[in-house]
Amino acid sequence: MANWKMRKRLVTGVLGAVTLLVGAKGSEAQSKLGPQAPVTYTNRFEGYGGISFDNFQAGQNLPTRMNLAGIDLLGTMWLTQRWGVSADFRFDGGTTPVLANPYKVNRPLVYRETGMLGGQMRGWKNQYAAANLHAFGGVSHGTFDQGTSVPPQVVGLYTNRTKPMGVVGASLDFNRSARLAIRISPDLVFEHFGTETREFFSISGGVVYRFGQKTHY
Structure with missing residues (x-):
């Protein structure tokens, strides 16, 4: 026993x-x-910075699109836990194919500077991640005469111009702490550099930082 x-x-x-x-x-x-501290999404402000990749057609009649890489900077003020107003700045550039020409112009540099305003809507969220929808509209200035020895329109490029641009998209934030998150954000881009509105795809990835006095809405 x-x-x-x-x-x-x-x-x-x-x-x-x-x-x-x-x-x-x-x-x-x-x-x-996941984060050790509770993620409450009660911050007033949010900043995002990341790298972006997208495609574009640098001339009305060019048969081939180009690829651009750049940066995406976004600031948001949350009015409630669901709705926020945002300001977005993007800079991207790359080299583009051109029409066959006798001027020895081949893949000149093209870049854009874009500023937009709009809003974000926070949807599904929990301790580990959050999904957002956004829509922005504004203008984009394109520079098309870098690296060309002739006017850009001679080789099929747009002339330097500022035109309307808008994006609609979503983002997914993976929380590392209550303040810090990693974001992936795909977009559908609408531009009107030529005689018609065209659509292109863009995606960015970077870091979100939440700050400001926490407020219970």
Whole structure:
């Protein structure tokens, strides 16, 4: 009987130790997967900075699109936990194919500077991530005469101009803390540099920083 009691105590002790070990490992794994502090989304302001990649057609009749890379800077003031107003600035550039020409102009540099205003809507959210929708509108200034020895229109490019631009898209934020998150944001871009509105795809990725006095809406 004493031997049985000793075995029972030993088994109980081992099971208790295993339970504590598994619980500790589970808590450690959970802390690595998500933020330790609660993410309440009650910040007033939010800043985003990232790198962007998109495509574009640098002339009305060019048969081939070009790829651009650049930066995307976005500031948002949240009016409620769901709705915010935003200001967006983008700078991107790249080299583009041109029409066949006798001037030895091949893949000149094209770049754009874009400023837009709009809004964000925060949708699904939890401790680990949040999904947002956004729509911005404004203007974009394109520079098309860099690296050309002739006027850009001679090789099929637009002339330097400022034209309307808008984007609609979404973003997914992966929280690292209550203030810091990693964002991926795809967009559908509408531009009117030529005689018609054209649509292009853009995607950016970067860091979100939430700040400002927390307010309970």
